[in-house]
Amino acid sequence: RAGLISTVRSAWGKHQLELGGWLEHNRSSAYRRWYQLDVNQPITPYDKPVNPVITQYGSEIDNHVVQLHAQDDWRAMDGLTVQAGFKSSLQFADGQFPVQPEPGAISGGSTALPVGEIITKAWFLPQFGVIWDLPSKDQAFVNIQRNLRQFVTYGAVGPSPWSLSSQSAFELFKNTAKPETSNTYEMGIRGRRLFNSGLLSAIDAQLSLYHVDFNNRLLQISPTPVISSIVNGNPILANVGSVKTNGIDIAATLRFGRKYSLYNALSYNDSTYANDYTNGKVVVPTAGKLVPGSPSWLNKFSANANWDGLEAQLMGDYVGRRYATYTNDLSVPSYFLLGLSLNGKLPLATNNLLHEARLSLNVSNLANRKGISTLVVGAASGTYNSFPIAPRQVFLTLAVNF
Numbered sequence: 001r002a003g004l005i006s007t008v009r010s011a012w013g014k015h016q017l018e019l020g021g022w023l024e025h026n027r028s029s030a031y032r033r034w035y036q037l038d039v040n041q042p043i044t045p046y047d048k049p050v051n052p053v054i055t056q057y058g059s060e061i062d063n064h065v066v067q068l069h070a071q072d073d074w075r076a077m078d079g080l081t082v083q084a085g086f087k088s089s090l091q092f093a094d095g096q097f098p099v100q101p102e103p104g105a106i107s108g109g110s111t112a113l114p115v116g117e118i119i120t121k122a123w124f125l126p127q128f129g130v131i132w133d134l135p136s137k138d139q140a141f142v143n144i145q146r147n148l149r150q151f152v153t154y155g156a157v158g159p160s161p162w163s164l165s166s167q168s169a170f171e172l173f174k175n176t177a178k179p180e181t182s183n184t185y186e187m188g189i190r191g192r193r194l195f196n197s198g199l200l201s202a203i204d205a206q207l208s209l210y211h212v213d214f215n216n217r218l219l220q221i222s223p224t225p226v227i228s229s230i231v232n233g234n235p236i237l238a239n240v241g242s243v244k245t246n247g248i249d250i251a252a253t254l255r256f257g258r259k260y261s262l263y264n265a266l267s268y269n270d271s272t273y274a275n276d277y278t279n280g281k282v283v284v285p286t287a288g289k290l291v292p293g294s295p296s297w298l299n300k301f302s303a304n305a306n307w308d309g310l311e312a313q314l315m316g317d318y319v320g321r322r323y324a325t326y327t328n329d330l331s332v333p334s335y336f337l338l339g340l341s342l343n344g345k346l347p348l349a350t351n352n353l354l355h356e357a358r359l360s361l362n363v364s365n366l367a368n369r370k371g372i373s374t375l376v377v378g379a380a381s382g383t384y385n386s387f388p389i390a391p392r393q394v395f396l397t398l399a400v401n402f
Contacts (some may be wrong), residue, residue: 001026003065009308015071018085030155031058031099036047057113058099059155066090071127079133086126091150092119095162106165113156113163114170120179122148138191149180159220164237167281177239178216179365186210188249214243222376231358241275243291259306267298273326284380289328290386292377295320297334312345322375324384332375335389338366356401361394368392 003024010017033052043049071085094117102112127145134140152160163178164170177293188208221236247269254262271291276283290296297320305312317337324330343360368391376385 014075018069018071018073020069022065022067023278024063026059026061026063026065026153028063028153029059030064030157032056032156037318055099057097057101059154059158060096060098061153061162062096063153064092065150066092077398081131083129083131084127086124087152089122089125089148093117093151093153095153095155097155097236100312110166113165114161114167114168116149116167116174118161118174120150122179122181132192134189136191138189140189143184143186145184146165147182147184151177151179159218159237161237165235169236173237177237179217180218181215183213183215184210185212199256199369200254201257202255203252204255205358205359206249208249210245210247210249212243212247214245214246217241217243219277221277236280238277240277241273241287243271244274245269245271245291247271261304262301264301265299268296268336269294280382284326286326286380289326289344290323292325292328293375295322295334311342313341315339315341324375324377324386325381326377327381329381330384332372332386335369335371337364337389339364340366354400354402358399360397360399362397363392363394365390365392 003022005020005022005281007018007020031053034054034056035049035051036045036053037049037097067087067089069085069087071083074082074084076082096115097113100112106113127143129143129145130142132140132239152158153162154160155162157163161170161173164173186208187210188206190204190206192205193203195203216239218237219240221238221240223285247267249267251264251265256262270295271293273286273289276285276287278284297318299316299318301316303314315338317339318334319336320334322332324332340363341360342362343358346357346359369389371389372386373389374387376387378385
């Protein structure tokens with residue numbers, strides 16, 4: 001992968017202008033090879049096998065990406081800044097299969113994985129924002145922006161056009177599919193309050209509201225409930241509608257002098273599908289269903305203390321219930337994890353070699369909770385994949401400065 005990133009900034013009166021570009025050439029390959037190994041001389045995961053017996057398939061993707069942007073920060077008046085700009089996103093991707101699978105290796109009767117070029121261009125993705133310094137010394141902000149996600153460039157695996165099971169499916173996708181886009185609307189207020197007496201010395205807080213219109217959602221569609229298979233080639237990759245998201249984030253830090261602080265952030269979002277889709281056999285009723293894998297409630301807190309070089313931190317993370325299928329017929333329960341961190345200086349005789357030594361203790365999953373950490377959503381109903389929460393782990397670190 002090779003590329004170039006360049007930015008030019010200039011001040012013109014009350015305007016801060018910026019022009020920039022990101023150019024990248026990304027060439028990737030993926031080959032599935034089979035090797036004959038000697039059971040009496042096993043290799044380790046760090047050894048690379050040689051001389052494959054069979055190369056099942058091999059893909060080569062050549063991708064050129066161009067990202068351009070222009071923006072202006074305008075100090076319209078004292079305490080009021082207006083931000084406006086746009087970016088352009090272009091992708092020129094070409095995928096080839098120097099090694100094609102044997103006939104019959106791909107489901108559906110296809111004889112070859114697809115090859116060809118897909119060019120997508122979005123010249124105008126605008127952004128507009130306002131930052132207003134209020135007389136109360138708080139700051140209000142508004143932001144509106146449009147974003148685009150280019151197609152995944154990968155061969156034979158994943159939600160990519162070059163992973164479709166036939167050339168005809170690729171051509172249909174190329175002529176009809178659109179990249180995923182989002183329009184985001186956000187507003188909020190943030191500020192700080194200082195107190196000269198009492199236990200509480202300061203409060204930093206922020207409140208933000210947001211709405212997202214997510215369009216042209218791409219989905220790997222299969223008429224079977226199988227999540228993944230060793231047989232490559234997706235039957236269908238298509239746009240299946242939009243998603244509506246409404247959310248609120250609230251965060252605050254309470255400071256008790258210079259030694260103690262308490263931080264808490266609470267987040268709620270409602271993300272729902274707006275459309276049903278057809279899997280080739282039946283209509284899958286997803287309209288009005290919550291987006292799986294995304295909890296409605298999240299909370300994070302951190303209690304911090306500092307006593308003359310000894311730092312302590314107690315952290316907590318809450319993840320609410322998550323649905324595990326597109327139709328919401330299965331879900332995984334919420335979980336709450338605690339973590340502990342202690343960090344302090346060690347007594348050290350002054351000399352010309354050693355300057356400072358610190359000992360730190362970090363404990364993750366302090367209560368040794370069990371549950372599901374990573375949720376892999378891949379089916380409309382009936383099944384899902386998951387990975388468990390890691391058990392309690394303790395790390396002791398000694399750091400010395402010379």
